[in-house]
Each structure stands twice: as structure tokens, then as C-alpha cells.
């Protein structure tokens with residue numbers, strides 16, 4: 168079967184994900200750190216459900232109640248100029 | 262700016278909640294990233310057996326008019342990129358909205374089906390095709406192939422055909438280890454037959470009826486003809502998969518193969534067919550990124566479409582003051598989303614002290630959600646009732 172892209176933003180292939188799992192990555196977070204899958208500008212909005220299914224299939228475990236791939240702020244792509252225009256410093260907010 | 266309630270998402274759930282709360286006297290803001298209000302309503306267009314035409318665009322328009330009439334502050338073309346504690350809602354054009362109550366009505370996103378070549382221009386999700394076709398009135402292509410067989414893809418196939426495009430076929434996804442259900446002929450047929458009773462339009466009903474007979478279901482996975490059957494002139498292939506999409510700058514052709522009854526492609530049967538558009542229908546999942554960023558607790562409920570923020574019968578999440586309504590709580594139809602929105606809007610009004618006999622009014626609103634569920638015509642998820650029970654159970658176990 169031919170290979171295919173799983174994470175569009177970072178152009179990560181299924182074969183790369185399976186390879187990373189063979190060498191130890193077992194969670195979405197580990198896969199993200201190892202392959203960049205889910206690390207693009209959409210923060211995994213497209214590939215996250217696929218990654219969950221792939222991991223569940225290859226590890227033979229149920230999809231966890233809480234995803235260990237957290238969403239970080241900004242949850243949507245934000246231009247630096249938009250952020251600068253607010254003139255605010257959000258670093259201590261969370 | 263300070264509001265009693267900030268609603269994120271101007272789909273049927275969000276607008277219904279905003280209208281409810283504002284009509285009780287709350288000051289309300291509503292934010293949506295799109296230029297037009299309505300969310301997924303905008304693409305919806307079909308005839309229902311009892312109530313006639315459901316024209317989502319017009320439902321959206323009438324909700325939007327109420328929003329305007331009630332003096333609700335509406336921020337179109339604004340993305341919410343952060344929610345900070347107790348509570349600040351930040352918009353990408355710089356506005357900062359302050360409030361004690363937030364409603365997340367951010368709807369659902371489409372699940373992808375990865376196929377080699379699915380990132381080539383001309384390949385799009387079935388929802389994108391629906392909006393292009395029904396809302397913008399542009400055919401997404403002249404010769405369209407569809408991957409994925411479900412209520413949405415069958416409905417959109419029919420809409421594409423009615424508007425003059427040629428739908429060359431609806432196919433199974435390529436067999437894939439981790440996509441078992443949707444690429445297996447036998448399970449597909451069982452799913453299709455479950456649509457027949459509830460189908461909102463003749464097209465879906467027909468698709469369901471053909472496969473409903475239990476005996477046929479058992480044997481049809483084996484004997485279902487490779488050439489498919491035609492439903493209103495659109496070939497439905499339960500034994501053929503699209504293995505690959507090819508094209509240089511634009512989708513130009515697909516490779517299809519026959520699928521054996523246990524779901525494996527027969528490689529000697531591979532054929533190439535010309536297309537200029539491929540639509541992918543992989544189902545929907547609740548879009549809950551903001552709930553996650555705000556620290557809400559989650560549960561994974563497959564029957565509801567994926568991860569959902571845990572919430573009470575009053576639609577409040579584990580974060581005080583953050584409510585949810587609509588598809589973020591599980592994939593269901595527009596009328597249920599509206600009823601859930603009204604419930605959330607009612608509860609927030611009560612918390613704000615705007616209702617006299619709050620408890621009774623909330624009970625009524627809850628009953629209306631149940632009523633909407635009973636009357637629901639399309640089921641987007643096969644075991645939605647079980648999913649709802651689990652959601653209640655997870656919440657109760659927590660508290």
C-alpha cells in the first residue's frame with residue numbers, strides 16, 4: 168500500500184509515524200515531539216483524530232479519556248501584528 | 262467590554278442561546294469567525310417527510326435577524342484565540358470581552374480519511390463541497406468522486422447532482438488497518454440499513470431500504486455487485502475503494518480497486534478513472550479546542566464523535582461559568598443544537614437572576630432537548646443514545 172500524509176501542516180507520512188512508534192513513541196505527545204505530527208498551525212485539528220486511531224490500533228489500547236495532546240494558546244493562528252496591536256502583555260495570564 | 266454572556270460560535274446552538282439570554286434581559290456578545298452567521302446551517306438543504314423543506318440558510322437568516330433586533334453585539338469574522346480565567350475572551354482583531362459566563366458553541370470539525378494524494382488541490386472535505394455548492398452556488402467540480410459512505414456523503418452527492426455536477430460514484434475509503442469500520446463492506450451495509458427508518462430525504466431512505474433486509478445484509482457483503490447499484494442515478498460502490506488520487510497541480514484521476522468481502526483490495530482489478538474533484542467524508546467530531554485551553558475536563562465517547570467536555574444537565578462544564586451547547590457536546594442535528602442552545606441561554610439567565618421561576622423553566626428547556634432528540638431524523642452517529650447516557654454517567658461519577 169502506498170504511503171500517505173497524515174499531518175498536512177507538517178507533511179508527516181504514515182510510515183514515519185509507524186516507524187516512530189516502533190522505536191518507542193506511544194502517545195500523541197511523544198509522536199508530536201518525535202515527528203512534528205500535530206505541531207503545525209492547525210494544532211492537529213485535522214490529524215488528531217487520525218493519530219488517536221493509529222495509536223489505538225498499534226498499541227492495542229483504548230483512546231484515552233483526555234487527550235494528552237493539549238491545545239495551546241493561541242488556539243488559532245494569530246499574526247504577531249494582531250498580538251502587538253493589543254498592546255498587552257499576556258505572559259502572566261494563565 | 263463587559264457582558265453578562267459571551268457566546269462563541271454563531272451556529273444554531275450559539276445564536277439560540279444568545280437570543281434566549283438577551284430576551285430575558287442579559288447583555289450578550291456573540292463571536293464567529295465566518296463572514297455570515299449560521300455555522301453549518303448554511304449548507305443544509307433538504308426535504309423532510311413531515312415538515313417539508315429545511316433550508317438552513319433561511320433558518321440562519323431568521324436567527325440572525327432576532328440577534329440584531331435584540332441588540333446583541335455580534336462580532337463576525339473574529340476568531341477567539343484564547344480564554345483567560347474568570348473570564349476574558351480574546352479576539353484576533355484585538356477586542357477583549359469580559360464576562361462571568363461563556364458559552365462554547367463551536368460546533369464540529371470534519372474527520373479526515375487519509376488517501377494517497379488527498380492534499381492535491383481539488384480534493385476537499387464533503388462539508389466544504391456542501392457549502393460551495395449549496396451556499397455559494399458553485400459546483401466544486403464537473404466530475405466528482407466521493408470517498409466515504411454515510412448520511413452526509415449520500416445527501417451531498419444528491420445535492421451535487423441536482424445542481425448539475427456529475428457524481429461518478431460514492432466509494433469506500435482505501436482499506437486501512439486503523440480505519441476498519443468505514444472501509445469494511447459488511448459493516449458499511451449494516452450501517453446503511455440503520456439509516457432507512459430515520460432518513461430525512463427520499464434519497465437516504467432509498468439507500469437504507471435497499472440494504473435493510475436482514476438476510477440481504479448478511480449475504481450482500483459477499484454478493485453485492487462490484488458494479489454497484491444506482492441510487493437516483495448515482496452509483497454507490499460498497500465493494501470498491503479509491504486507493505489513490507493522482508494529479509499534477511489538480512486532482513485528475515483516481516485509482517479504484519475491487520474489495521474482497523473481508524475488506525482487502527484485489528490488486529489485479531485496479532482501474533484509473535478521470536475526475537476533477539474528490540470529496541472526502543470521514544464523519545464529524547466535536548470541536549473543543551477552547552474548552553481544552555480553558556482547562557475543562559474531558560471524556561472520550563466514540564458514540565458522540567470523540568472527546569467532549571464533561572458537562573452537567575444544565576450544560577455547565579467543570580469550569581465554573583463555562584457552558585457548552587450544540588455539536589461540541591456530541592454530533593447531532595441542527596434542531597437539537599438549537600434546543601441545547603436555548604437550554605444553556607435559560608440556565609445562564611437564571612444564574613444572572615433574570616428568571617422568576619427558574620427551576621421550572623429550565624426543566625421545560627431540558628424537556629425540549631429530549632423532544633428534539635426523539636424527533637430527530639438524521640442520526641449522525643449510530644449509537645447516540647448510548648453516548649448520551651455515558652456522558653451523564655461520567656458527569657455523575659465525577660461529582
Ligand SMILES: Cc1cc2nc3c(=O)[nH]c(=O)nc-3n(C[C@H](O)[C@H](O)[C@H](O)COP(=O)(O)OP(=O)(O)OC[C@H]3O[C@@H](n4cnc5c(N)ncnc54)[C@H](O)[C@@H]3O)c2cc1C
Pocket residue numbers: 243269270271272273274275292293294295299300301302304305306339340341342366367368369370371387388389391413416545548551586587588589593594595596598639
Ligand atoms: C459538513 C456538515 C454538514 C452537516 N449537515 C447537517 C444536516 O444536513 N442536517 C443537520 O441537522 N445537521 C447537519 N450537520 C450537523 C451540524 O453540525 C448541526 O446541524 C449544527 O449546525 C450544529 O450547530 P452548532 O451551533 O453546534 O455548530 P455550528 O453550526 O458548526 O457552528 C459553530 C460556529 O462556531 C464557529 N467557531 C468555532 N470555533 C470558533 C472560534 N475559535 N472563534 C470563532 N468562531 C468559532 C464556527 O466557525 C461555526 O460558525 C452537519 C455538520 C457538518 C460539519
